[in-house]
Amino acid sequence: MVVNMVEFEIRERDLLARIGKLKTKSGTIETPAFLPVINPVKELVTPLELWENFNCRVLITNAYIVKKHFGEEAKRKGIHKILKYPGVIMTDSGAYQILVYGSLDVTNREIIRYQEEISTDIATILDLPTGWNVSMEYARYTVEETLRRARELEDARARADIIWVGPIQGGRYIDLVAFSAKEMGKLPFDIHALGSPTPVMEQYLFDILVDMIATAKMNSPLERPFHLFGAGHPMMFSLAVALGCDLFDSAAYSLFARENRYLTDYGTIRLEDIKYFPCSCPVCMKYSPTDLMEMPGDRRERELSKHNLYVCFAEIKRVKQAIVEGRLWEYLEMKAHSHPSLLKALRRLQKYSEYIERNSPFVKRKGLFFFGPIDFIRPEVLRHNKRLKERYSPPDRSKVLILVPDSELKDTRRRKYVKKIVLKASKVLGLDLNAIHVCFYSPPFGIIPIELSETYPLYQYEYAYPPDAETVKYVAERILEYIAAAPYVKIIILMEKGSWSERLVDLVVKESHEREIEAEILPLDAHSLKLKKN
Structure with a gap:
């Protein structure tokens, strides 16, 4: 048995995304990486062009097609010389052809040996794709058959310098995806890949794609490292990366070009519907939409393919920069509003929010931006509220809680301001200063104890004030949860009339009476710091 331990070094993280270095025998590639699918028989954009003009350092081609058309020649020369490409080459085994044609005239062991003989860098066993509109019985068969073939690799492989991919099947049957991933994870593969997602993406069922990727991960x-087969459209790259996909391939750049479809990072436009190119790539700077429409079909297809590639590679760079800045969630929100199905997919992350929180970084280089209710499922918000419940206790002498509304500029958190508030409250209500504990209430975190108010990320963020009704209700719920679990004997909530805090207090008072929690409300003039007892 030959075993290869892949070298995968993670440099940056955000959510489940990671920027890493994956070492292969033909060089080291940076992830996340987009792998253009190259048809070795019909190259609209040549591999050498990808290397020289697109800075593409890794691509994928089909070992079965190479075997059918180049056979012994590819074994003599090697796949790199056949494609005239100096970078890293991944080969698929021909499983997609099984999905299209039903069967292949090659066995798993034969395609394993052939990939070694042509000296590919990253190879794939001949898995059996589940597909989409299939019964659970057939889906289970594809999972079990793929696992059987996966186990053949241990004694079928002869080289230790090739990275092997273990595909995960199951399709829309999430329990089968989970089983497939667990069993495949027990085998000595270097990379795992999710199979059969293409029909899901073609129908824009990105919420189901979230289920499939998250379950597999x-x-x-x-x-x-984790690969997503047939990732398709650049509009969903950020979602796939955020869920932990390190590699993904796509032939969409050429397939769409064949149908005069122009890719953008936010959707697809038919060439005949474009008056102005919303892009500054070399193709769009050189030609107008009319120029492309008037070109001969083959040339137009090639130029559109090049544009589509530029869009894909540019999107990967934007995603990477978002990871470096710690702003991948904000980027996801922006992308989600480019199509309803993407927003639906972003909301589906709530189902996996605890897993994402456990594996997300605790500290980032920059502060955070919050925009609305969707941010309640962000790792930072979930982590704060979880730790507040499980790890935090108010100071021992605290008997009276004063809740101070946060402000857009966080000026209510200034020490002088808080000191004045506490002194005035103690005078108006006759309270012992040493028994007072101050917390701020603020979207989206809810309750922020004063002693934690300058720690990351409870100070290093901005929120789009004023909060909407759903956010106000959410903050009110966090207040009620905190009060119910705390040992205070008196609760005082400061409120600025005419502001969002007035709406919040109405909710808190109503709910606190129903839950038998005593809370006193003090109107606050933010400018004069004047407190009045109701």
């Missing part, structure tokens, strides 16, 4: 070894 949660049940496979986290330290292994």
Whole structure:
């Protein structure tokens, strides 16, 4: 048995995304990486062009097609010389052809040996794709057959310098995806890949794609790189990366070009509907939409393919920069509003929010931006509220809680301001200063104890004030949860009339009476710091 331990070094993280270095025998590639699919028989954009003009350092081609058309020649020369490409080459085994044609005239062991003989860098076993509109019985068969073939690799492989991919099947049957991932994770593969997502993406069922990717990731070894077969459109790259996909391939750049479809990072436009190119790539700077429409078909297809590639590679760079800045969630929100199905997918992350929180960085280089209710499922918000419940206790002498509304500029958190508030409250209500504990209430975190108010990320963020009704209700719920669990004997909530805090207090008072929590409201003039007892 030959075993290869892949070298995968993670440099940056955000959510489940990671920027890493994956070492292969033909060079080291940076992830997340987009792998253009190259048809070795019909190259609209040549591999050498990808290397020289697109800075593409890794691509994918089909080992079965190479075998059918180049056979012994590819074994003699090697796949790199056949494609005239100096970078890293990944080969698919021909499984997609099984999905299209039903079967292949090659066995798993034969395609394993052939990939070694042509000296590919990253190879794939001949898995059996589940597909989409299939019964659970057939889906289970594809999972079990793929696992059987996966186990053949241990004694079928002869080289230790090739990275092997273990595909995860199951399709829309999430329990089968989980089982497939667990069993595949027990085998000595270097990379795992999710199979059969193409029909899901073609129908824009991105919420189901979230289920498939998240389930596969949660049940496979986290330290292994993860590949998404047939990732398709750049508009969903950020979503795939945020869920932990390190590599993904796509032939959409050429397939769409064949149908005069122009890719953008926010959707697809038919060439005949474009008056102005919303892009500054070399193709769009050189030609007008009319120029492309008037070109001969083959040339137009090639130029559109090049544009589509530029869009894909540019999107990967934007996603990477968002990871470096710690702003991938904000980027996801922006992308989600480019199509309803993406917003639906972003909301689906709530189902996996605890897993994402556990594996997300605790500190980032920059502060955070919050825009609305969707941010309640962000790792930072979930982590704060979880730790507040499980790890935080008010100071021992605290008997009276004063809740101070936060402001857009956080000026209510200034020490002088808080000191004046406490002194005035103690005078108006006759309270012992040493028994007072101050907390701020603020979207989206809810309750922020004063002693934590300058720690990351409870100060290093901005929120789009004023909060909407759903956010106000959410903050009110966090206040009620905190009060119910705390040992205070008296609760005082400061309120600025005419502001969002007035709406919040109405909710808190109503709910506190129903829950038998005593809370006193003090109107606050933010400018004069004048407190009045109701």
